[in-house]
Amino acid sequence: MSDPISWGRAPSLEDFAELAERAFAALPDGFRQLAGDVVFRVDDFPPDDVLDDLGIEDPFGLTGLYSGVSLAERSSFGPEAGPSRVFLYRRPILDEWAERGEVTLEELVTHVLVHEIGHHFGLSDAQIDAIEAAAE
Secondary structure, eight states: OOOGGGOSSOOOHHHHHHHHHHHHHTSOHHHHHHHTTOEEEEESSOOHHHHHHHTOOOGGGOSEEEESOOGGGOOTTSOOOOOOEEEEEHHHHHHHHHHHOSSOHHHHHHHHHHHHHHHHTTOOHHHHHHHHHHHO
């Protein structure tokens, strides 16, 4: 992947996938091991049905999404959980990055990735926000 400073155009879906892979690889070993077999996917935007289900009108309003049964809700007595997926949405992330200006694209991709993995662990948005605030 090119150095972000030398990008002549917006990073592609493949560039974002590489950013996400590097961000995940840089996380602590224990965190990565707990994440297990989560499947990561990068799309330009969330599908309309996802936005409708979440009550979000603006497709730029969702930068990432966790889909699956969280580790906290899984049971060995219940039905087998399908694959857990983390979606990163390239265009909304780029839009937020341009608006904020004080973070690198790598930092923002890492933030969204960690936030969605937090949902995989069963954490709420408020719990994730509290953890991030305590870490700053």
